[in-house]
Amino acid sequence: MPIMRNPLLIPDLRELIQAGETGAVREFLDDLHPAQVAEMVEDLGEGEGDAVFELMEPRGRAEVLSYLRDDEQVRIVDKMSPGAAASLLHHMSHDERADLFKHLDEERVDLILPHLAQAEREDIRRLASYEPGTAGAVMTTDYATLPPHLTVRESLEKLRHESPDRETIYYIYVVDAERTLIGFVSLKSLILARPLARIESIMKREPLLARVDEDQESVARKIDKYDLIAIPVVDAAGMLLGIVTHDDAMDILRQEQTEDILKFGGVSTDHEIDDIPYWQGTVWRAVSRRLKWLVILFMTESLTGWVLRHYAWVDERELRLHLWVPLLIGTGGNAGSQTVGTVIRGVALGEIRFRDTFAVLAREVATGFLLGLVLGAVGFLWAFVLRGENVVFACVIALTILGICMWANGVSALVPLAAQRFGQDPAVISAPFISTLVDATGLVIFYTIAIFLLNIVR
């Protein structure tokens, strides 16, 4: 559940604004986190929100701006003079700034750029040039570096002068004259070290790093796995280009994992499309993302028509059989969805690997057997007591449920593991896909058991 906004602060703030007490407003905002101020600016709306925004000093404004929704950021920057916009952008973190530029009109960009320093212009252009979904596209360039020969005392002095503009100084990267990454020191180790020690003697060599063209999810997983505050991003030659910070990694993982829900629901996903929030994509785009899978599933599901046609002679003799079809194949789909969800989760958490295939299969079929026993008993009673069918017919229902549960669980255990084996994310195996897959085969199980137990001859 998203964190509740605090609407209680708004009336207090409104009162201060209307009384014209700008000093008090500033003090009030100063105690809040920029994300909280951003929420208030959004909730207050254009008039008052903008007034609050304008009261803040440039650095605070830049921080708040980066927590606003993309469309709000664009609206505010569009209202400013090019010079004022440039001084705001100057204070933003480098990755946020590059993202904002991507959303601005080209004309607007051409007006603002001349007001920025040459280095800033180049920084924005470079950051915007990386392929979406790569380390380059999510990294920032406002990190701190040190040369290896400095002493700890000199280093702290250097940080004191340069760090106000850095996104993080908790890891400081050690580079040579060519900006090749040769190590890193944490601010903690710098505080603990003797003041006259040289950086090269206290730095950690061979830091964990990311390649600039590496997939953003892989970078975020490294930060997660190794509990890092930031990870350096280098090019093929080992030159330091930027860093990805822990908060960006969290955003990436959140995005990737909510994508898994889409995939599991049977919606195609890709990076470029998924950056677009629910409301910003058009209905046409939603249709195009879903249509492919719906058509594939429709084709697969039409196998059920083929199976039913094949057993049409059985239905002619026992018309009541088809009344049970949706219930029986639906149960298979439900059991399968549960299993595929469980297996996808196990793979995502690294608990299940391909070499465990047989053990997973055995476990899921056993689970299906036990579930099938209970559900089969329910089905038996349903047919025998509620529907007044005879014992043999009730047994057909019960055995079919048992068979379908085992079969559905087995298939649903194997398919995501097979997908992983062939280099696919197991999460592409959706619940609809599994349901569809076991529908036609479930019918075969049903009619086979019925023919045998009810002694139906052609």
Add this chain to the structure above:
Amino acid sequence: MPIMRNPLLIPDLRELIQAGETGAVREFLDDLHPAQVAEMVEDLGEGEGDAVFELMEPRGRAEVLSYLRDDEQVRIVDKMSPGAAASLLHHMSHDERADLFKHLDEERVDLILPHLAQAEREDIRRLASYEPGTAGAVMTTDYATLPPHLTVRESLEKLRHESPDRETIYYIYVVDAERTLIGFVSLKSLILARPLARIESIMKREPLLARVDEDQESVARKIDKYDLIAIPVVDAAGMLLGIVTHDDAMDILRQEQTEDILKFGGVSTDHEIDDIPYWQGTVWRAVSRRLKWLVILFMTESLTGWVLRHYAWVDERELRLHLWVPLLIGTGGNAGSQTVGTVIRGVALGEIRFRDTFAVLAREVATGFLLGLVLGAVGFLWAFVLRGENVVFACVIALTILGICMWANGVSALVPLAAQRFGQDPAVISAPFISTLVDATGLVIFYTIAIFLLNIVR
């Protein structure tokens, strides 16, 4: 996809171990991240893995231990003498240590405890006493504090002496004599401040904080939303009890979000059960988690039997109708799963709120209309060309698909939003639940259209 392990390092390490070059092994391990060493210890197995582990000095060992799987941690600690185990535990981070104690046998705990200092014993007991799933259960107690009257220079001196044992010193919490939390300073601001400034003059007041009984997901979301490195945990009186760090927040969010896949697959979830990895839970437990939903779904799905019985007279006149039943209701389930996945994601990302209900409904029904047009056309051709049905019958199929897609999308948009309205996590609305819900109603749409267009009279 999980990060690849690096099996290439293992042969090098084996060679060094077998040559008895312990100095070289230590140096080799020193350049690696503890998580990497932990992987190697696991991959080398009991004999060699344990040998590598024993070569390290206590602090390094403690770091590596915390990255090992729970069962490996227990195995290693069980093999050690109580005294050696205690000295290892002494160096572990406080939250990891408390977790490990929960997994040890009681007898073993009784042997080790006397070797620990009184303060450590109490710390372990207190951390283990919090309700699972709360801030208390995930927080650690090795954080740094400062009194408000110290100068910056004195503070840095104090940190130098105390910080080697702290999990993070990047945020330092300011407490009064009663340990009540009154503010915090970042290490960055400490480095930037004048050496003679007092902490109370540079600290941020009213820090963002978590209550000790707060749900762990809510705590993790605060860390995520406000880009924090750590958040302080306080009791009802505002006394500082511990901190939750950004890496723990990532673990919590990963766990919560993979749970969403389980829920979406129709498996019941709760905190206590979900801490258990795939392999550690018994098959019985897997059955009990899935059975409830399967039975509920079975009951709901049996509505289809009731609908089919109601329209049995239609089937008697047009036997070919029932051949299309699984395909038609399956398509409704698929369209519905896509929609519910999309809506759940929108809610999870905060893009969709309850007040947007009507807009979401309109959008999803419109999407269903467009999808239904295309799939209906496919269905028409399928019936008319491939199955040789007449035009009117093919129209029944096409219109049913159109109707079912719109209906399924509408229901699937409303149900998760209604769930949220009534205080439920929308992610409890599973793909099987939606499929089941639209199966019976889909049949009503089908038979109604068929009776009308095919002019079937009783």
